[in-house]
Amino acid sequence: xxxxxxxxxxxxxxxxxxxxxxxxxxxxxxxxxxxxxxxxxxxxxxxxxxxxxxxxxxxxxxxxxxxxxxxxxxxxxxxxxxxxxxxxxxxxxxxxxxxxxxxxxxxxxxxxxxxxxxxxxxxxxxxxxxxxxxxxxxxxxxxxxxxxxxxxxxxxxxxxxxxxxxxxxxxxxxxxxxxxxxxxxxxxxxxxxxxxxxxxxxxxxxxxxxxxxxxxxxxxxxxxxxxxxxxxxxxxxxxxxxxxxxxxxxxxxxxxxxxxxxxxxxxxxxxxxxxxxxxxxxxxxxxxxxxxxxxxxxxxxxxxxxxxxxxxxxxxxxxxxxxxxxxxxxxxxxxxxxxxxxxxxxxxxxxxxxxxxxxxxxxxxxxxxxxxxxxxxxxxxxxxxxxxxxxxxxxxxxx
Amino acid sequence: xxxxxxxxxxxxxxxxxxxxxxxxxxxxxxxxxxxxxxxxxxxxxxxxxxxxxxxxxxxxxxxxxxxxxxxxxxxxxxxxxxxxxxxxxxxxxxxxxxxxxxxxxxxxxxxxxxxxxxxxxxxxxxxxxxxxxxxxxxxxxxxxxxxxxxxxxxxxxxxxxxxxxxxxxxxxxxxxxxxxxxxxxxxxxxxxxxxxxxxxxxxxxxxxxxxxxxxxxxxxxxxxxxxxxxxxxxxxxxxxxxxxxxxxxxxxxxxxxxxxxxxxxxxxxxxxxxxxxxxxxxxxxxxxxxxxxxxxxxxxxxxxxxxxxxxxxxxxxxxxxxxxxxxxxxxxxxxxxxxxxxxxxxxxxxxxxxxxxxxxxxxxxxxxxxxxxxxxxxxxxxxxxxxxxxxxxxxxxxx
DNA sequence: CTAATTTGTCAATGGTCATGACGAATAGGG
DNA sequence: CCCTATTCGTCATGACCATTGACAAATTAG
Numbered sequence: 023x024x025x026x027x028x029x030x031x032x033x034x035x036x037x038x039x040x041x042x043x044x045x046x047x048x049x050x051x052x053x054x055x056x057x058x059x060x061x062x063x064x065x066x067x068x069x070x071x072x073x074x075x076x077x078x079x080x081x082x083x084x085x086x087x088x089x090x091x092x093x094x095x096x097x098x099x100x101x102x103x104x105x106x107x108x109x110x111x112x113x114x115x116x117x118x119x120x121x122x123x124x125x126x127x128x129x130x131x132x133x134x135x136x137x138x139x140x141x142x143x144x145x146x147x148x149x150x151x152x153x154x155x156x157x158x159x160x161x162x163x164x165x166x167x168x169x170x171x172x173x174x175x176x177x178x179x180x181x182x183x184x185x186x187x188x189x190x191x192x193x194x195x196x197x198x199x200x201x202x203x204x205x206x207x208x209x210x211x212x213x214x215x216x217x218x219x220x221x222x223x224x225x226x227x228x229x230x231x232x233x234x235x236x237x238x239x240x241x242x243x244x245x246x247x248x249x250x251x252x253x254x255x256x257x258x259x260x261x262x263x264x265x266x267x268x269x270x271x272x273x274x275x276x277x278x279x280x281x282x283x284x285x286x287x288x289x290x291x292x293x294x295x296x297x298x299x300x301x302x303x304x305x306x307x308x309x310x311x312x313x314x315x316x317x318x319x320x321x322x323x324x325x326x327x328x329x330x331x332x333x334x335x336x337x338x339x340x341x342x343x344x345x346x347x348x349x350x351x352x353x354x355x356x357x358x359x360x361x362x363x364x365x366x367x368x369x370x371x372x373x374x375x376x377x378x379x380x381x382x383x384x385x386x387x388x389x390x391x392x393x394x395x396x397x398x399x400x401x402x403x404x405x406x407x408x409x410x411x412x413x414x415x416x417x418x419x420x421x
Numbered sequence: 422x423x424x425x426x427x428x429x430x431x432x433x434x435x436x437x438x439x440x441x442x443x444x445x446x447x448x449x450x451x452x453x454x455x456x457x458x459x460x461x462x463x464x465x466x467x468x469x470x471x472x473x474x475x476x477x478x479x480x481x482x483x484x485x486x487x488x489x490x491x492x493x494x495x496x497x498x499x500x501x502x503x504x505x506x507x508x509x510x511x512x513x514x515x516x517x518x519x520x521x522x523x524x525x526x527x528x529x530x531x532x533x534x535x536x537x538x539x540x541x542x543x544x545x546x547x548x549x550x551x552x553x554x555x556x557x558x559x560x561x562x563x564x565x566x567x568x569x570x571x572x573x574x575x576x577x578x579x580x581x582x583x584x585x586x587x588x589x590x591x592x593x594x595x596x597x598x599x600x601x602x603x604x605x606x607x608x609x610x611x612x613x614x615x616x617x618x619x620x621x622x623x624x625x626x627x628x629x630x631x632x633x634x635x636x637x638x639x640x641x642x643x644x645x646x647x648x649x650x651x652x653x654x655x656x657x658x659x660x661x662x663x664x665x666x667x668x669x670x671x672x673x674x675x676x677x678x679x680x681x682x683x684x685x686x687x688x689x690x691x692x693x694x695x696x697x698x699x700x701x702x703x704x705x706x707x708x709x710x711x712x713x714x715x716x717x718x719x720x721x722x723x724x725x726x727x728x729x730x731x732x733x734x735x736x737x738x739x740x741x742x743x744x745x746x747x748x749x750x751x752x753x754x755x756x757x758x759x760x761x762x763x764x765x766x767x768x769x770x771x772x773x774x775x776x777x778x779x780x781x782x783x784x785x786x787x788x789x790x791x792x793x794x795x796x797x798x799x800x801x802x803x804x805x806x807x808x809x810x811x812x813x814x815x816x817x818x819x820x
Numbered sequence: 821c822t823a824a825t826t827t828g829t830c831a832a833t834g835g836t837c838a839t840g841a842c843g844a845a846t847a848g849g850g
Numbered sequence: 851c852c853c854t855a856t857t858c859g860t861c862a863t864g865a866c867c868a869t870t871g872a873c874a875a876a877t878t879a880g
Contacts (some may be wrong), residue, residue: 031868053857053859055858069861092857093856094856094859095857096858
């Protein structure tokens, strides 16, 4: 039986502070009275909560604001654009990215380091990541921001609530503890890039309406997915949830490195698509050049490319049908490199998914991510912001 | 951004009352001091909470109890076995069951009505269910119990948080609102039988350790599944999650009524298994007789039966591999009619699932449910008990 | 029998939100 | 221009609830 969260007086206060912050974050600018109506406390209570948050430097007062209707206009509150910020990093196969996002969700600093990380070994890569992080910290500092934590997105499996990368085949890392190689005072979080990418998507979609739930497919070298249900990321027992790439598509299909056969990656993985289309995978420019070439050929109407993409779309549709039947999400979002190929993938994907969805009317909306390649690092940085908003006091400026 | 639950003082009190009840429910018998240690409040606070729960008739004092160590022995508390109880009903294809479960989780009354419900129409079936419910209510009343609500398990899709059955092919019901045909003062809940069956499983497993997460496969006429993650039932956007029966197993396999092809039900569904084994499905005795015959033949070593079960197990392994790769559950539990057939299903199921699980070390434990056919009604009744324990005051005896 | 330990309760305390009233700031109408 | 209605923010007051610290009761160990 699920035991409700601890409920002392201090807890109540903490939660209410957090609720005020979240309400302001969602609305952008709101008066105290509007916050009170939003979260169900009285104006008086909200006043004292806001005062504490102003003093601690999380909120700023923008002065008497909009004069929408009759009555005294409210004093608009907003999250500060100074003070705490979240740092998000992405370790890609051929790049490092670090960005800083303020409490308002704005990207305030960002640096990238293009270099092959494959097989470089964790120590060297993380040393470079460390210095990149320092530079971004300096940039953020110049803008008046102070990092509250660092979240790192990794293309591999990460044990739930730890900083250890269990298995990252595309980097050649195994059981690597990031914290060990990345010293510093920052609170460190590590998770799969697909998970952080989905969080970025969630963060973009959310203002609209109810808690989002969707399956976010984020293909890079492998095919990952992240499942968001009721606004919560589904992690699984060990943190290994979302391995869409190894959902069986044709049980007797080609063997896969995972030990299975006919996994989705054998049809819609980068290597599989390039191979079926006849694009040289290891030409000049590496992965991104090969993918660009595939896209170009599809645009030209190249038969082999179109067939390869149709086949990949069909496989994606079958694997996603499994996910949709199991999870009943509201939407399926294509991200990562699949976003650019979506025009050619979608027809067969959609047809296959539609006819295999069992429950009547449960066919999810099919969407293509607009975030682009920055998703994981943005989502990572935002996840830090989120933890600050969920329990602000420990991050108050030292005074 | 997920907004934390409301947090007024009344809410805090409600949550703490609930936390005390849950602590007592888990421990069976505990002293106030042990409860305080368990839930992190002071002994004094727990004392006043317990006093309120005693007065409201949810707890009873058993008198000075165990003398384990030095010090004054605690005064043991336990949930009452009088007062509120939960009613759980199951509408099966060929039976109706209603049971009453007290706060301690004991089944205190139970009645079954064997009769074909297929195609009978909701009005007639629910009239019989109503009178069965009344008889069980009387039984419970004779034992000093007072129903706090009724939960109904249905073999079909139920819209999330409503009482409407969208689609129950095996009953022939479509868009049927149970509340309309089942009048009465009882608080009514309706959900899929697979979901309630999984809750029964959860309830049995839970005392042991951390919040369970598992996939519970519960085959009756169709193959349903329920996913429990972190002790929470996963319902999906519309409440249609868990349609394991229509996960694609062989994309080019036989057509399925759902519109897809090669769905799991075409291999491991009741009709498919009986057909492949050459058992006459519509002989005397109906479904259960046919299944018993299949099991008997398997026990005798009948080649066709063994092959059919091996094939079904392989298909289950493939479909469950999809679920496991997506969800990373701790365990997979076979329930419903599959439990009896498990000895012959498991070898191929296990092999297939094991080799197709991508994440290293993420192969879930494979278990067979021991609850038997009463699962859904038990889970339903328990779900009512759970809501009482989660917010007891509205269910206090009128005084 | 005494000391140590644990339990349950009591009275006092402090923190937190709710209530109701009031001044401040605005729009609309005479 | 003034008056009223309306809304906002704050203040004093009150109610509620967990916490604190102390103490009596009940048991074991010595």
